[in-house]
Every structure is written in C-alpha cells, then in structure tokens.
Amino acid sequence: MAENEKEYRPFLVDQVPYMTLTTKKYENRKKWQPSNPKEICSIIPGSVIDVFVKPGQKVKSGEVLLILDSMKMHTKIEMPYDGVIKAVNLAKGDRIPKNAVMITIK
C-alpha cells in the first residue's frame, strides 16, 4: 500500500478529483479526434491496386478515386462530394495502414 500511495494521482469524475491509480488500457485509450471531411482515410489496411486521380483534378461525387485490396476484396474508394483533388498520398502498389490519409480534397 505504502508504495502505491506515491503513484496515486487526481482523477476527475463530475469535476471532482479522486486520488487513484489508472490502468494501462485506460492510458492507452485512443483520444477522439473530429473527422475532417476534406481527408479520405483508409478504414482498413490494404494495398493499392490502382489510382485514378491526380492533384488538381476536378472529380464528381461518386467517381472512383482508387481501388484498394483489403481482406481478399477489391474495394472502390469513391469521391464523397464534388470537389478538386489537393493531394494524392499513395501510388499503385503501395501498402497502407489503417487510418492513413489517402487523399485530401481542396
């Protein structure tokens, strides 16, 4: 107990500080970030089969931007709304992790 006492630190619940320890899982929890509608992120890791757009290109909503091979499935990534491509952060053959920003829109 005496050893632990040093590590206790205030923890807010309803604005009230309680002295306590935390857990590894709590410390490693993911901080929430608001999603940016101008970024198209991967929701699953995979490899890029083909990319069809270039920076500066005008793209209509629903047009296919790229094809991703994930979990033995070829998934088309579509433009969410009419817009102009700002950056393409990947190329054919690239392997990308989850939550990678694949394409940004102006």
Add this chain to the structure above:
Amino acid sequence: MSFKRNILELRKRKKEAQQGGGEKAIEKQVAMGKKTARERIKAILDENSFHEYDLFVEHTGRDFDMDKKVLHGDGVIIGTGTMYGQPVAIYAQDFTVFGGSLGLMHARKITKIMDHALKMRVPLIGINDSGGARIQEGVNSLAGYGEIFYRNTNASGVIPQISVILGPCAGGAVYSPALTDFVFVVENISKMFITGPGVIKSVLGEEISMEELGGAMVHSEITGNAHFFAKSEDECFEQIKKLITFIPWNNAQKALRFPVAEPLAAANIEEIVPIDPHLPYDIRDVIRAVTDNSDFLEIMEYFARNIVIGFGRIDGNTVGFVANQPMYLAGVLDCDSSDKAARFIRYCDAFNIPLVTLEDMPGYLPGVDQEHAGVIRHGAKLLYAYSEATVPRVTVIIRKAYGGGYIAMNSRHLGADFVFAWPTAEIAVMGPEGAANIIFKKEIDESENPEEMRKQKIQEYKDKFANPFVAASKGYIDEVIEPLETRARLIHSLEVSASKVDTRPIRKHGIPPF
C-alpha cells in the same frame, strides 16, 4: 488356456498408444517448457483417479496420404476422474500428435466426453494445446469445432466448464474457451488469437509478436478473455484446484460447505477505509476483513481493475463478491467493468451462489471513447444481470453511491434482498461539488464572493444529502450499520436468505444487451 496372451497384447497396444507423438515430439514439448497432455491431466486430478476412454480411436483422414499416418488417440486424451473425491470429466489435446490438430475423430472424442459431463452433471475441464483445424480433413474439422461450440452452449449454466490454455489455441478453436465459464492462461505458454501474427503481417502489414498479440497477459489485462493468469503450469493447476472448491458441481447443487473460520483481519476494517471520499484504498482488504480466514479468490484480477469480482466464504458458504475498487480509476463504472461484473453475476445466479456487493463509486467514467464504445449497452448488462438474479443478494454501501451507479450496484430498486450502509455512505444523484454547482448556480453566480458561496453551498448539500439517512428514511436501505458489524450482518442476511424463493416470468429466455 489363459488370458495371458491377450492381456499382454492389450498392454502392448496401450503402451504404444500412450506414447502420443513419440519421444522426439515429447522432447520438443518439454523444451518449450510445457508438460505433456498426460502429465497435465495427472496434475489436476486426484492421484490415480484418471480413467481414459477412446485411447484406440483412429483418425479418418484419407486424403493427402493421411491414410498412411498413425495418430495415437487422434491427438486428444479424454476421460473421467476425481477432484477432492468428486467426479469430473476432462480432455487434453496432445500437441505431440500432429500438433494436436483437430480432425473429425479428435472432435468426436471431445464431444463424447462433453456429452458425458452434461448427462452426469459433472464439471468439464478442457485443456487446449492445438495448432488448430486439421486442414487435411477439410470441412470435417470445421464440423468438429461447431459440434463442440454447440455443446459448450448447451452445458452453459448447467455444469461448470473450465478451459485451460496450455499452448496455441488459434482460429475457430478460441471460441470453445470463450463460451466456457473460466479460462486459465499461463505466461509464455498460452497463445490465443483468431488470426496469427503471420497472417496479420501478410494481409495487413502489421508486425506483432505472438505474445503481444495474444499472450497470457494480453488476455488477462486487455481483452478480458482470460480469468486466471499464472506464471507456470503448476501454478495454473493450483488455481484450478482452488477455484473448484468454491463452486457447486452442477446447477442443481450448492457449493460445498466448509468449516467456519473467522477473518484474520476483522479488527482492521475501520482503518482500511479513509473517511475522505476522495482518497483511495484497496477494496480487497475490506473483502478479506469479512470472509472466512480472510480468504478471497479474485477472478479477472488484471482486467477492468476498477471493479473486483471473486469468491470468498462467509460462515462456511461460498459467496460471490462484486465490489467497486477505489484504488483504480476511482472505482468508476465503465464498459469493461460492467461487462466483467455482469457475466460474473450471471455465473453466480446460474450456480446458486449468493452475491455480496460492496459499493464505493463516484459514477461512470467520462469520455468520448467510453460513449463511443457503447457504455450505454455495456452498462445495461449490469442492470440486467442484477435484476435477473434470483440468488440471495446483499449490498453494503461503504462510501459513495452516486447517480446511475447507485442504481446499478445491486440497489433495492433492482431487487436486492438486503441493503446496508456504513455511516460514511453518501447516496445521492451526484457528488456534493457537482450537485451544488447545478442547484445553486444562480446564488453562486450572483454572489459577491462566488468561491465562498460555492463552498458554503457544497457544505450545505453535503450536510443534507451526503449521508445514508435520507435513503434510510425512505426504506431504500434497510439499516445503517457500523463497519465492524458488517460480517455479522452478512452472515445473518445470508442465513435468512438460505431458502429464498424468487421467480421471474416464464419465458424462453430474456434478451440481455450483449
């Protein structure tokens, strides 16, 4: 004429079959720090009590030259024996035989012993050590898994089911342990995952070691798949032997009664808990201050440490404890702690084990991650489990019982039989600070000295509500008790509840939020 020749032949065949995968494979097993399947069974059961069945079963694989292979016992040992003189059914996969892979006959052996266990109403212990499905047998091995899961589910809540993971347990195989009541894991030996590091790397490009992905500590601390963590196989077997003393042999029985013993630390109970509700302590010390011999077997010690669950005895009888742990995350309720406690409550209810709830929590864990992880439906599991339970249920409120957590922690309103509170109990919608800020917002804002006013109002609220007497005046708690009376009150309430009859509406089954 004599039997001698036949007997010698039988002995020869038995000896050969009992070798499993042979010397070399056994050497490999030992080199990995693992015991053989036979040694494991021996270590768990009473001495010389094991009786084996299906030793001569052969596999039925015909493709890929499998017909030329002899697999002794088809990679699994099944049988019955005793623990403390009481019968149990057991199976152990033998990794030395073709990697303990599961083919049709291997699965048939397991389902045979499962059927026995359920019919005879005895506990089932399954030791998992297998490379997974025997790919050469194709869909037959998948069929085997499915037939095991089906039986695990049918036996759930009827007989205790214990899974011991002593090697790899990967792919579909993981779901049998997941369906059982208690999962035991051992450091550096147990590995559980749906897809292994190899597949994850080739498909997703993520690199991770087996231990980091699905090792014993990961399942004890992060996933909550495991209930007991041990550093060695021997320690694991001791844990199994201890657990089994606390639980009944089937759902029509009660756990064995033990000789009554006084707690070793009872006198300290008032010194354990700080009066200041913001300061932590170890709730397990309070549990040990009321249990016989101060003995407490904690379950899921490393997962969701903000709630403590486990078995102890009061007056010789097994009791299931559910207790907030102020030492971790201030003892808040969250997704994981609700999930952990809810399943344990259902276990106790299924096996006629009375529940004692010790309450000291400031509310639910705030955060986007919690809300998005579904704290609503996970939290609801706890309400469901308590409301559904018909075993004797006693609650002791030690300090904080705020808001939704007050309701969730076996309150009178969810059907608790007895609710006691220490004089330090605070039963309120929220803590005094938060409540005063809302109720007296206007007075505080308009005051010339808001801070002074805030302090004054907090004190006002504290005096009025931060005590057990408001709830006692409504009959929501039955009695305010002195801490030192706790054990005596628990003993008496459980005595009074010994023949409790409580029913729920007839239905096929409820629909809990899982």
